[in-house]
Amino acid sequence: MTTVAIADDQSLQRMGFRMLLESQDDITVVGEAENGSEAVRLAADRNPDVILMDIRMPGTDGISATKQIVGSGGRTRVLVLTTFDIDQYVYSALRAGASGFLLKDAQPEELLNAVRAIASGDAVVAPSLTRRLLDQFIGHLPDDDVPDPETASELTDREKQVLQAMAEGLTNGEIAERLFLAESTVKTHIGRILQKIGARDRVQAVIYAYDVKLVKPRG
Known part of the structure; x- marks a missing residue:
């Protein structure tokens, strides 16, 4: 229930x-x-x-x-x-x-x-909607809780690639196709990313990616 x-x-x-x-x-x-x-x-x-x-x-x-x-x-x-x-x-x-x-x-x-x-x-x-939100507002609203960019160093190169793709609005299937991975492997990477950066879910992970400058807002 x-x-x-x-x-x-x-x-x-x-x-x-x-x-x-x-x-x-x-x-x-x-x-x-x-x-x-x-x-x-x-x-x-x-x-x-x-x-x-x-x-x-x-x-x-x-x-x-x-x-x-x-x-x-x-x-x-x-x-x-x-x-x-x-x-x-x-x-x-x-x-x-x-x-x-x-x-x-x-x-x-x-x-x-x-x-x-x-x-x-x-x-x-929706991933694309998250991207639109962050492109529009990231950097314009003050927030004292922005993480230290050094925390990103805990991620492997592959995990950073997956996180960047998530932040671009790609689905798990699209990430798998881009990085030549099985979709189950992508899910495993996402689980490890969430654990390492202390994010509760995919949305929080994408916000983290913007905050530590792994992805920059468009336009």
């Missing part, structure tokens, strides 16, 4: 999400929050697999709440819900540790699939 919490300042929105989620046999909603502070407490108290996080909430916003939840070291992963597909808030949320984002007008099946994917450890952001 996948446990989910909902953080949104609009009660009708929360009710709609709850009705959809609880219509599934494998998903249960363990709580709701109407602001970021409540979301942080809810994550600590209920320890859900996934929390649906609205970005723009009064008081503590979804970005600050995401950073606190991820920084606590718990198992809860954050799925950001936003009205706009490309904006600085989405970028900031991903950098804060969110495992993905969806538009609020996404189809019901998209939301359900995203919740299940994130609960299983995947990230829910």
Whole structure:
């Protein structure tokens, strides 16, 4: 059973999400929050697999709440819900540790699939969309948590090649084709990369690649 919490300042929105989620046999909603502070407490108290996080909430916003939840070291992963597909808030949320984002007008099946994917450890952001986000906002927003470029020296040359390809928006299959590797080998490399750089998922690894200048923004 996948446990989910909902953080949104609009009660009708929360009710709609709850009705959809609880219509599934494998998903249960363990709580709701109407602001970021409540979301942080809810994550600590209920320890859900996934929390649906609205970005723009009064008081503590979804970005600050995401950073606190991820920084606590718990198992809860954050799925950001936003009205706009490309904006600085989405970028900031991903950098804060969110495992993905969806538009609020996404189809019901998209939301359900995203919740299940994130609960299983995947990230829910299309590679090409991640690249567009980072090209647009990397370097423009201050962040005290940018990693030391020296940490990249822990990666092998092959791992750096795989990480660069990930940051360019390539899928595992495309990386395998470019580097003449089996797709299973690519997955193994990605697992080692995540472990070495301390990233929770593919999105965080791509942000890392930009931060340590393995990849530079286009244009």
